[in-house]
Amino acid sequence: MNAKRILISLAGIAVCCGVILAANYGLGPVAQQRAEAEQLKIMQLLTGGETFTKQDYAGDDENIRAVYATETGYLIETVTKGYADDITMWVGVSSEGEVNGVMVRDMHETAGLGLRAFTDGEFFIQTMGAAGDLEVGTNADAITGATVTSRALVKGINSACAFVTGAEIESGATEWEG
């Protein structure tokens, strides 16, 4: 083994890291600015509000990660356990506890099945106006072939509504059976 080859290898790794760090340093501020502007736009769309104030959440619901208060109600970030991994959602809830808008922010479900939640408008349309009483199989139809994912999404929506209405809700793991 040639020591010079190892040094060349390490130099290659260093150059690679330098390029990545330079790209991060150069584009990082722009990316953050655009991300914040996009987030604000989404928050306004989901709630109808204009300005948002982050509130501290000290409740027991494990599904709720962040709460933002706005003029028309709340925007609540929920994280529930899906089929493959956690599903992060933003749920816009009015002051009366009804769903105004829902958007999946992060998920890694099965392609072609649970991942269809990104584009399945019919599923989310049925959640509009709900007040935390959704149940897959009863008053909410699941995404075809993605029952567990659907239950996880509904669990997040119900948690968000329960935050506003003060209803008691179980924040356990997503059910797989039944």
Next chain:
Amino acid sequence: MKTNERLFSGCAARIVCLSAVLAVSCAALIAAKTLIPALILPRITLCLLAALSLAALWLSDGVFGARGDAIASVVLAAAAFGAASWCVGLAAPADAAVTALGGGAAYAVCLLAFTGARARIGSARLRFPRAALAVFAALAWLAAQGLAGFAVR
């Protein structure tokens, strides 16, 4: 100069090519995240690490003809994966070590398979051996899809 005395051979060629692939991939990721803020990044899975390894191996072994130094290549590849994932911000420093282990394992398996394929293709005297190696790399990546659910981070 004899082949085994060239500096840009063995682990040097492999790691430089892997570093180039990682740099291009990570820079493209950062640019995409800047232009599309709502973009959801994929998890770092064994499948993704295998894809990057196969691309780098095709470049280093197929195009530049790197040979030997397998152990050094695997160790340095692990370091490259860990460093790149930390620099791009996909993994915290502690998680970068896990990514390094996963990347090293994926690279080792791909190197083993690629070396065997290269020997077979070399003995077959094909007209376009590099194209044949590229096809093998693509098929190997399809086979690695079976590991798509195993997230490293």
